Amino acid sequence: MCQDMSSAPLKVYLATPRGFCAGVDRAIQIVERALERYGAPVYVRHEIVHNKHVVDRLKALGAIFVKELEQCPPDRPVVFSAHGVPKSVPAEARDRQMFFLDATCPLVSKVHVEAERHHDEGREIILIGHAGHPEVIGTMGQLPPGTVKLIETVEQARQFVPVDPENLAFVTQTTLSVDDTAEIVSALQARFPAIKVPHKEDICYATTNRQDAVKQVSGDCDLVLVIGSAKSSNSQRLVEVALRAGAKAAYLVDDASFVDWTWFENVRTLGISAGASAPENLIEGLVAAVSARFDAEVIESNGVRETVTFKLPKAVA
Structure with missing residues (x-):
């Protein structure tokens, strides 16, 4: 798209809520607190959450990410990811007398x-x-x-x-x-009319709230951009929800550098959201990149305000 876009008007709708949920925030804090309390390195089995930016920042602080426990020395803390692990994993850690922290949501x-x-x-x-x-x-x-x-x-x-x-x-x-x-x-x-259902819906509040927020903005949007990793299930679902809700186009991007600006041809309304493992600074970076190219009017949607928090394990509380 070679024409000058800087004077083109663009309404930008920010879906609310978006980005980090309480479970992701807790998992990241567990790694950060473990590094503060026990020093580097702290080992993490699998990505703590599905976001490269989060993982890279924790690596810089001294976290080492591994696929399996056999890659961890027995004398250093190991953290299990927010996604949860099979029972065999903590059982193996106990057998090896490892100190582990479970960051399962x-x-x-x-x-x-x-x-x-x-x-x-x-x-x-x-x-x-x-x-x-x-x-x-x-x-x-x-x-x-x-x-x-x-x-x-x-x-x-x-x-x-x-x-x-x-x-x-x-x-x-x-x-x-x-x-x-x-x-x-x-x-x-x-x-199977007799099938037993969950006492309370298993799909978490954050997933539901983010999908509702995307539905709220997408019907008015020519384009929706969702910040999140391709590995992130909840982020992928937001793109699907946006398209079903009426967005003319929707894409998943890791951050602003992944945006293809040819997507913006004839776009006058843009929706922005982020998966539950995407930090707010990535959203801010995308808004800044859009604002640098368009005469952008940024409108925050009136969505649910989340107040959920989860306690940290005693070992790092």
């Missing part, structure tokens, strides 16, 4: 507890989620192999053959599309 831990309760009560368990996602691996890993059946789509829900249709329960990944999940749940309940 409490809302993910709630799903783990639900799954275990259903298993203890003899039910077959369905997990609605995305194969290969760390949260799904962690949730399935709370119970013996083969115990939890994964369903990703409505079609799979329609084809699923349970052992006993009268003795089923489902749990869900916390970062799914609210609308997609509702369709899958409806399909399951239509086939």
Whole structure:
């Protein structure tokens, strides 16, 4: 796009809430406090959250990110990521007498507890989620192999053959599309009326709030940009939600440097949001980049104000 854009008017709608949720904030604080209290290096199993900028900043402070515990020395602290881990991971850490801190989001831990309760009560368990996602691996890993059946789509829900249709329960990944999940749940309940549902919806408040906020702005937008990692389930879902809600185009970008300015041709209204693991400074950088190229009017949407906080483990509180 070669023409001068600096005088072109552009309305920029900032979705609220956006960015960090309480679970992400807690996980990052656990790594930061561990570094302060125990010194560097502190090891972290897998990315603490799915955001390269967050991971790189923690690396600079002295965190070392590894894939498995065998890469960690036994005399240094190790932190488990916010997505949760299979039971075998803390068991291995205890066997090796390692000092570990579990940064699993409490809302993910709630799903783990639900799954275990259903298993203890003899039910077959369905997990609605995305194969290969760390949260799904962690949730399935709370119970013996083969115990939890994964369903990703409505079609799979329609084809699923349970052992006993009268003795089923489902749990869900916390970062799914609210609308997609509702369709899958409806399909399951239509086939299996006796299926046990979560006491409280498993999709977390932050995922729901961010999707609602994107819906609120997207119908008025020619373009929506979501800041977040391609690895981030909740960020990917925001792009899908924006398109379904009426945005003419929507893209996921790591930060402002990933924006293709040809996307802005004939764009007069822009929506901006960010996944739950994206820091606010990335949003500020995107707004600044847009404002440098357009006569931008930035409008903050009137969304839910989140006040949720989670306690830190005693070892770093």
